[in-house]
Amino acid sequence: MDDSDLAQPFIALLRAQVRHGLTVSQQYLAAAVYFDIQRLPQLAGHSYRRSEEHRGHALRIVQYLIDRELEITIGGLGEVRETFESPRAAVAFLLAREQTSTDQVTELARVAREWGDYLGERFVSWLLDREQQDVAGMSTLLTVLDRSAGDMFDVEEFVARELRSSPAPAGGSVPKMAGSGPNK
Numbered sequence: 001m002d003d004s005d006l007a008q009p010f011i012a013l014l015r016a017q018v019r020h021g022l023t024v025s026q027q028y029l030a031a032a033v034y035f036d037i038q039r040l041p042q043l044a045g046h047s048y049r050r051s052e053e054h055r056g057h058a059l060r061i062v063q064y065l066i067d068r069e070l071e072i073t074i075g076g077l078g079e080v081r082e083t084f085e086s087p088r089a090a091v092a093f094l095l096a097r098e099q100t101s102t103d104q105v106t107e108l109a110r111v112a113r114e115w116g117d118y119l120g121e122r123f124v125s126w127l128l129d130r131e132q133q134d135v136a137g138m139s140t141l142l143t144v145l146d147r148s149a150g151d152m153f154d155v156e157e158f159v160a161r162e163l164r165s166s167p168a169p170a171g172g173s174v175p176k177m178a179g180s181g182p183n184k
Helices: 008-037 041-067 087-114 118-147 152-162
Strands: none
Touching: 008 041, 008 087, 008 118, 041 087, 041 118, 041 152, 087 118, 118 152
16 A cells, blocks of 8 residues: 555654654663662663553554555654753653653544544554553652652652553553564
8 A cells, every 4th residue: 555545644643653652762761771870770660661662652653554554664763861860850851751742642643533544543542542641650750759858769669569560551452563473
């Protein structure tokens, strides 16, 4: 199937979302290393997991494009911040990245609907749900950091207790991830 057969703006935005998702994945990886260096193993572990989740989101988009026989290439990443003034600054930065990602996915859904790409609209619905959960989770983590009054032990306990695993996506199945085999 040719790109000309589909709504060009949606496909272009979807391709851009692959790059953005991989950049966010790398940003979480950089934050995880920062947290590890700061000897905050729970925050580091949470960030490593979030890095893998964002990578998975990007690979699901890649698989969607492959399944629709649309062109996809993997290029360079956007800028990744490697250092932070404090754990709070790192979490605030990650929250801002999540909010930007949510705005981009919301635009994807809007454009898919506007152009009548119902397959595309259905595809991004799982990502909209996930983005909403991601922003809420990072917002809560930032609130906990602010309330901790600098006691990182309390923050680490919160992460260990409340953020060990990600919630299942609401309302249905998650699309297949490129490179994951037939059942993943």
